[in-house]
Amino acid sequence: GENVEQHPSTLSVQEGDSAVIKCTYSDSASNYFPWYKQELGKGPQLIIDIRSNVGEKKDQRIAVTLNKTAKHFSLHITETQPEDSAVYFCAASRGGSYIPTFGRGTSLIVHP
Amino acid sequence: EAQVTQNPRYLITVTGKKLTVTCSQNMNHEYMSWYRQDPGLGLRQIYYSMNVEVTDKGDVPEGYKVSRKEKRNFPLILESPSPNQTSLYFCASSLNRGSAQYFGAGTRLSVL
Numbered sequence: 001g002e003n004v005e006q007h008p009s010t011l012s013v014q015e016g017d018s019a020v021i022k023c024t025y026s027d028s029a030s031n032y033f034p035w036y037k038q039e040l041g042k043g044p045q046l047i048i049d050i051r052s053n054v055g056e057k058k059d060q061r062i063a064v065t066l067n068k069t070a071k072h073f074s075l076h077i078t079e080t081q082p083e084d085s086a087v088y089f090c091a092a093s094r095g096g097s098y099i100p101t102f103g104r105g106t107s108l109i110v111h112p
Numbered sequence: 113e114a115q116v117t118q119n120p121r122y123l124i125t126v127t128g129k130k131l132t133v134t135c136s137q138n139m140n141h142e143y144m145s146w147y148r149q150d151p152g153l154g155l156r157q158i159y160y161s162m163n164v165e166v167t168d169k170g171d172v173p174e175g176y177k178v179s180r181k182e183k184r185n186f187p188l189i190l191e192s193p194s195p196n197q198t199s200l201y202f203c204a205s206s207l208n209r210g211s212a213q214y215f216g217a218g219t220r221l222s223v224l
Binding site for chain 2: 032036042043044045046049091093094095097099100102103
């Protein structure tokens with residue numbers, strides 16, 4: 001089955017810096033890669049996603065890049081703010097599957 | 113407001129006492145699923161449902177049951193809870209497979 005590795009497990013940055021979280025996946029048939037943000041006491045919330053026919057996608061301060069050859073994808077957050085502090089999860093799934101595989105999460109801490 | 117509602121939010125019970133966690137979505141989504149979240153392990157899928165009366169096992173189904181009698185509801189049943197089922201549980205729904213999931217706020221379960 002699919003295996004998703006996520007790094008780092010903890011990331012501490014100063015407000016205004018950029019943050020990068022990386023995930024690798026094992027199943028070359030995976031074609032949908034969402035990123036979720038989980039704030040304390042809440043459920044995960046989708047922040048951005050990318051499909052395998054696209055190499056990069058941006059939404060304001062957030063971007064995701066996908067390298068299908070190397071089987072890895074990354075989340076980039078620019079100009080970080082304290083409200084970006086949360087746990088971020090990546091996931092991967094193949095088109096015919098109802099079972100997405102999640103990474104173990106990255107705790108992002110943005111210091112004011 | 114589009115949402116996934118879980119109840120209860122917190123539950124303490126004893127080994128062997130049957131319990132049900134309810135989940136309801138108001139987005140007319142086809143696909144619903146249950147996850148458990150444990151420290152260091154990320155999100156693991158327990159069961160999922162593709163539509164009414166259609167359910168299947170996820171990665172960690174042992175000790176759990178589900179039913180999907182109505183499109184909007186997808187309860188999680190623990191017939192005989194054990195301490196290793198102490199966890200944070202999330203219900204999620206999505207329009208179809210391979211699309212973004214919407215998560216509930218979570219149910220924190222402790223089995224003594």
